[in-house]
Amino acid sequence: MKKIIKWLVVSVCLGILPVTCLNSGGAVKEDKQIKIGVTVYQMEDPFISTIPAHIEKFAKNKEFSENKRIIVNIMDAMGSQNLQNDQVNQFIEQNYDVICVNMVDRTAASVIIDHAKANDVPIVFFNREPVEEDMQRWDKLYYVCSLANESGVLEGGIVVESYRKNPKRWDKNGDDKLQYVILEGEQGHQDSLIRTESTIKTITEAGIKVEKLESETANWQRAQAGVVMSQWLNKYGDRIEMVLSNNDNMALGAIDTFREMECENLPLIVGIDAIAPALEAIKDGTLMGTVLNDAKGQAEAIFNLAYALSTGGKTVENPPDLKQRYIWIPHRTVTKENVDEIENAIAL
Template identity: 50%
Template sequence: MIPTMKSCSSRSRGRSHAEVTAMNHSFLRRMALLAAIGFCCLAGCAEEEPETVRIGVALYQQDDTFLSTIVQNLEQQAKERETADRKLNLNIADGRGSQAAQNEQIERFLKQGYDVVCVNIVDRTAAAVLIDKARASNVPLIFFNREPVEEDLMRWDKVFYVGSDAEQSGLLQGGIVRDVWKADRGLIDRNGDGLLQYVMLEGEPGHQDTLLRTENSIKALTKAWVPVEKLANDSANWQRGQAHTRMAQWLKQIGQQVEVVFANNDDMALGAIDACFEAGMSEDQLPFVVGVDATPPALEAIAEGTLKGTVRNNASAQASAMLDLACALSAGEGLNGIEGLKNGKYIRTEYAVVTPENLDEFLP
């Protein structure tokens, strides 16, 4: 309760008129200060809350090393982009390799009114169904890393793809081996027969990156007139453990004949190296192993000398492109200023070769 002037006066009996006047002035100043504080508080409550952009991110499998790198970049860059007026809220969902589970996760994002949904789709043939659901909810979709067919992307003008050119990655990976063969053939052709004997660890069957990396890595050699002999190939589904198993089987069957191991991604390349060490090989006895992605563990393996090269799949640039699109779409802005957007649908980042010679350029 605010004391009245009367109560102040009653407590001031016996004091001089000057003292009472001073007390009253002090009392009034305190009341004015309290009123000012109250006004400021009310004004603060009336300020608008910062805009929150809600972005759902649906992954085919979060324990994939490259995808986890994309997620780390998304989370870091989202924090860096926040301002007093705008917050970025990411919700990551792991489909664990199940399209049915991923469908449920995306439907939940749509029902909860997310501004944008980013999808690393489990089964690219399911894209049309997801696009139709998103269109019904008027929530833009950004596919990434796993590219739907063009026909599906054209179903709606608010569907996009962020990724890279798998053909380029295959050619660059093959180019690493080609350049070493041309410069110092003895580093690869250990039996001296003039043939490059290789095995191929492939990603998920039917995945466009699997097909294009497998085909073009060898094309880079044959176009340069490097004679090759395929000893074995099999799918290891992007997984280090599965690659370890496949390579262990090949070593028992064909042993020292393997001169080069092509792996469609770094995790499988590292699995092959694991199997070689488990079989008792020394570092000098390892075949020439190359991967794709330039994940942190792969860069460490290049520094150690066990992995001979990889091709960087630019996770940071892809995360940045996804956030560029998400922020523009949520704000209802035009997309003309989005860097790298082609045909109103695609943003493709460039690959880069990583070898011991230029490793320092790619280390954190």
């Protein structure tokens, strides 16, 4: 018995055992079992980690309503593409019905695709879009996310609205332009490149003059952004009038640095994702606004699609809106005016 308990503990720690949803009666017919594998690039990412959590909840709800055993096995690739390839292979060897993949390296999907195709296991990619050539390799490949351009437009819109309401507050030196820095996500990530471009374009097309002081990659990470922001503050000080960030986590890292350096008059800071700490920052006024990158909506679309594929394409309550095997979930602007409403809408 001691050996069995020890094995169970080790298995859970290593992520070997699947997350299994059981119905309220505790008994589910094995012939109705559905197995869905999920692998994410890094569970330390506060936005990415919310997607599988929502997928699990949708799976539990579906299991209760349909009296089907649904196994959702979530694995963390920890930033290693080789590890993620092994995880996908494990799902295939264990006869999973469908595999949901948040790529570590979006340009390296061909290995996963070829193995899945050879074993006729559909793949639902999410958040990190494989290159178009890879998506065309097979007709059982799908992608769920939100349009990066749309998030940049909305982020820029927050800046435009805030500046127009009180230009003197943000244009501290009175030169009729905003001196800004920008914290960028992972190099080569499509969302990082597109968000940067569309945010700046939205601001300038609204007639607001800007001057770029610096830009730097912080890889979506709060701590890295804090270090970069510290360097910029030592170099530019009060000249920084606006901080643009490709995601909330980096925006929060910038705010951390302003607090540590006891800066009272913060610049205009905006982000993207609407993670929980960012919503709190909006409430306390340190973050001017963010853009809801709807993890709950994406998770629902991912699960509904995976469920439909696992059951032979049977109808689900909220059928996926597929357009050439892509599902796009809309963004929403989040400011102090609607932060409570958004917080309630996306809660687990």
